Amino acid sequence: RNMTSTSCHVCGAPEVEPHFGGVSCRACAAFFRRYFHSKKSVISCTCQIRYQNSHPCRECRIQKCFEAGMNPEKVQVKREKHPKKLKMELAHASLSSASSSQSPPSLPISPLPYHIVSRNNSTISYIVSTWGEVQDKRSVLYKKRFDDLTYYEACVASKIDSEIMWNVCEYIFPQIQSLSNLDKNAVLRNFSPKWSLLASSIDFERNCHLYEDVVTVDDYLDMIVKFYSGSMYGDNKISPKEILRVFEPFLTYYGVVLVLPMNAKMFNSIEYMALAMLLLFDGAHANISADCSKMCHDIKNVILRELRDYYIDNGVDEMRFFETIDTVNHVEKGESKFIEELLACELHNVHIHEDYRLILHEQKF
Missing domain, CATH: 1.10.565.10 (Retinoid X Receptor)
Incomplete structure (x- = not known):
């Protein structure tokens, strides 16, 4: 996909801004921040097992962030004022493997x-x-x-x-x-x-x-x-x-x-x-x-x-x-x-x- 100088260097979205030393949209900036705040263990690329025409997996997306010049050292330390508050930040991630068809109980x-x-x-x-x-x-x-x-x-x-x-x-x-x-x-x-x-x-x-x-x-x-x-x-x-x-x-x-x-x-x-x-x-x-x-x-x-x-x-x-x-x-x-x-x-x-x-x-x- 061709991307102009006004497009996100990660996903190509419009309305970009400087973030963490690179140029990206707010969605990719939020993903980059969350990636380094997450306690999840690093997983391997899952692009080969994802649905056709779906978006890049988590690992491929973070690599694109690095290529866009985004620096993890510029990410602020995660605040602990509300440590248990659920947050949905703009991000892009793959589906996890199916483990059960039973619906979970209501989420917090x-x-x-x-x-x-x-x-x-x-x-x-x-x-x-x-x-x-x-x-x-x-x-x-x-x-x-x-x-x-x-x-x-x-x-x-x-x-x-x-x-x-x-x-x-x-x-x-x-x-x-x-x-x-x-x-x-x-x-x-x-x-x-x-x-x-x-x-x-x-x-x-x-x-x-x-x-x-x-x-x-x-x-x-x-x-x-x-x-x-x-x-x-x-x-x-x-x-x-x-x-x-x-x-x-x-x-x-x-x-x-x-x-x-x-x-x-x-x-x-x-x-x-x-x-x-x-x-x-x-x-x-x-x-x-x-x-x-x-x-x-x-x-x-x-x-x-x-x-x-x-x-x-x-x-x-x-x-x-x-x-x-x-x-x-x-x-x-x-x-x-x-x-x-x-x-x-x-x-x-x-x-x-x-x-x-x-x-x-x-x-x-």
Whole structure:
């Protein structure tokens, strides 16, 4: 691969800076730092046994760092202020050999998976504290049961929730601030339905107390009728029986096929954040520019590498990586069901937000 003087001398990525005596991107600088802070024993090159077209192994990457002029003597001694805090720093690593197909128990919780310097050069500690504030903001959106809202109000809450996530990502990936408003809005429109499905799993346990009095099937069906009938225009309401016939299968699908299985996987906050960002930065989003698509694709690759490295560094079975990525596919299938629900809402005069109407009319499939 040809690399210009403005490209990382290790991986070829743009937006380079001087690091440790060489010139590299922040991802490779973070990898170089972590390599000399890691207590792992040195392993041999694994490039020959890795997947076709995958990235270089850990040992080959460190050799490229040396060739780029990076000097381990310039790496600061690791601080011990928070010795047990899990950190996911931008890195590039190989998958470990499969040892078991059984998923491990839930990993220790760490609020954010990325050690990327934000636009104000803050540390990972700042990003961690920001995520705590973000969760507080999100909790304000979901203090009511869904049948105490209208469909329109639920759309607005999901839209605000998506924008909160975008604001977090601007600190982690400051390059997204260069996107046009058209691209940003298109990305958020594409992300919002998928995020609402993933967030339902994230918030499942926290919101359970809101539904303590829903103990029978009839209680559940009454909620559905109340939610959709309260969202219909004026005198154009359909009967409770018709509401259940049309809309109950959608909510049952979301709960049984998506939310409960995701919740059963016991993802921690790092995994949920990785999933959210993989859904947000999808280069296949509808109605985005070629430049935006490429940026999303590049960021998505960073997230995948970061997630792999997190599992490897913490000795997690590699099958957990595939299980996590497979969840993205399930959520995307759920998005198709979500589009069907929007169509049903249009046909039965359910008041939806204009952004959701745009989602419905964009050529996605």
